[in-house]
Amino acid sequence: MFTAEFWDERYGSKDRVWSGNPNPHLVTTVAGLAPGDALDVGSGEGADAAWLAGQGWRVTGVDVSTVALGRAAAHAVERGEQVAERISWQQVDVLSWDPAPAQYDLVSAQFMHLPRPALEALHRRLAAVVRPGGTLLIVGHHPSDLDTAIGRPRMPELMFTAEQVAATLDERDWEIRAETPGREVTDPDGNPVTIHDAVLTAVRRG
Template sequence: MTDAHTQQATEIMFTAEFWDERYGSKERIWSGNPNPHLVATVAGFTPGEALDVGCGEGADAIWLAAQGWRVTGVDVSGVALGRAAAVAAERGELAERITWQQVDVLSWDPAPARYDLVSAQFMHLPRPALEALHRRLAAVVRPGGTLLIVGHHPSDLETTIGRPRLPELMFTAEQVAATLDERDWQISATTPGRDITDPDGNPVTIHDAVLTATRR
């Protein structure tokens, strides 16, 4: 595949049509469980206003609402959001604490200093667009609030778990940290490992890029 074809293919990956088709291809894409780094990070936090970016089928947003947060879940896919809203509705009054919003994160610019928690889990975009998104997300965190960004670490490309061979879409926590001003943030950039099983049944350790930052 030529560079031009590769660029065209990756651009398609960020459209509503692509994700609507993917979500529509199966009854469920993800596990339905909240992301473990989110659960670990907010343990002990006082619930407030949270923004879940790329919320997909809503597991993180629903879990946050169950902990007492008021949550805005945003995603490019209307199919995913409809599925998320349906799951939340099954939880009764919990659904009243969640607002679902369809947005294109490539151009979306949320209101500044609005949220106590901003979480973006495994959002992978081309580097310039990703850095721009991270800066916009940082701007919507209130003083004392937390920005949590988690992604696949580039070292996963060396494993046998079948990651797409698109290194330009992966990032390190340190690269995310570089978009923040240390004078304004208390920053933690880590690369924790997780033990999983690859498609052939072999044990494999993968690594996540985890940026946790608290606005001073």
């Protein structure tokens, strides 16, 4: 499930995999930030990248799947020429890819789930390309979601807490906020269920 082939097949299996809306934690985090250069990691069908570009950000969107990237580029064009022009798309394998020496004012990785050693290594590489004063935003499924009836894969080793992400950062260099907010969704039977996200927001000290 960590290969381009897996994700190309998944995206190719239906017209749309995700909602097409930007992730809510990204929207909340960016609300108080001045637009600059953003890196959207695991950009999927491009909703986050297109939304950021619509807010005036210059965005680099990366994903392992060329099918997803093609769909993302088309989504950006649908949002308008100015949005599409602010985004560059790259096909990368995050297991080995290093974004350095580029630098960004915002680095966002939403719901990237990898084996723990690979995930921690990725988080360190992402942190390294945040400019002074810039923001690192990492969001994932909290392990407590395994106890809900919403169809999460029974793979606890791929879930993490915000505190685990925070442990990869040096507090001398970062202002760190680790949170586990809840949000309400609907289970397959139509019942409301509260799930919890792992949300790490860190600002590099300047």
